[in-house]
Amino acid sequence: LPKSFNGNQPKTIRLYPLSNYTFGTKETQPEEDPSVLARLKRLEEHYVEHGMRRTCEGILVCHEHNHPHILMLQIANAFFKLPGDYLKPEDDEVEGFKMRLNERLAPVGSQFSGEGVNEDWEIGDTLAQWWRPNFETFMYPFIPAHVTRPKECKKLYFIQLPRQSWFAALLSFGCWLTACVEVLSVPKNMKLLAVPLFELYDNTARYGPQLSAIPHLLSRYNFEFI
């Protein structure tokens, strides 16, 4: 019998099929920043007043034909994004993140007491941190040498999806764009997509450095496909 090879690993994670999840739409919310420059300007104001911005995004995983897929948003058929947002300065990290997820992507259904009233997001392990050293678009998965005061830290957390859920998916996104989402159907200008790991892997050109690294971040887990 072959010897085992699962030492020093996190608990095996159960993934449910994408078909267990149903998606709908919520109303559109107003856009916070009209441009990237406006967003960086607001970051600078935030920094002066409150210090480093704390941003939280979720990696929500399900499976199709026994291969992990990541739920993400595509805006205007071009730009991809994980669900999440920055925290308000006064918010506690995990509670604040849950509130932000609810605003954007509130699951509703039997185990929840109503839209926007969801205590049941299971915020799991931190999978990555990305730091923004300056008021610029570049972020790095480490604090660059000699940088003592990063301007933003974005954390990516594993989020265990429940066995089944109905998501009231979202609407305005991360304050970059106003949008209306219909999942896995032709959208106005946003879709919620389940993207397989093999599509993200080695595909920085299409998904950018943060999303294309997700297969690496998940590679220490073993999955059980239900």
Added chain:
Amino acid sequence: LPKSFNGNQPKTIRLYPLSNYTFGTKETQPEEDPSVLARLKRLEEHYVEHGMRRTCEGILVCHEHNHPHILMLQIANAFFKLPGDYLKPEDDEVEGFKMRLNERLAPVGSQFSGEGVNEDWEIGDTLAQWWRPNFETFMYPFIPAHVTRPKECKKLYFIQLPRQSWFAALLSFGCWLTACVEVLSVPKNMKLLAVPLFELYDNTARYGPQLSAIPHLLSRYNFEFI
């Protein structure tokens, strides 16, 4: 006072300066495989007899000027490699890995009872798994869809370095090449290098897909530089 932002993270890791470590040489060991093809052929024989090959490599981290550096080997001024090797079929995972590390890179010093007799490697978290679906050179950080019997799994583990150590570094490597190492000095055909994260990041061209992903794998940790 800014709110904290360290929820759902592993314990902060202490890194010591590279200058705390001293490196020497050990004798050369004979090369196991003369070529990549010979290695793949031997993998196939191993697979028929014992099933999937289990390979273990260590990510040993220290710091210079408060930036994490990874200890790795450079062979013939070209090819980079982490310390580690495949396990023997009958070996227990963690104990077998420690034995293999000792053969290659035995630390000696006050806390160890002698060269090659080191029970004190601290094998930490699994950071990544890479799978080889076929008897070919390609590996992936996930099991590709419809692959049920991968031929090799390579695990990368975080290895906490002790505060100080004297490494008797090594000599023959991973059965790819015979070599003599002198660390951080001009070698015959191998060097032990401390490579900073910023050098590895986004540098697949030089370091390959596995080593250039290390910054992503470590990005969920916070470090304390001693």
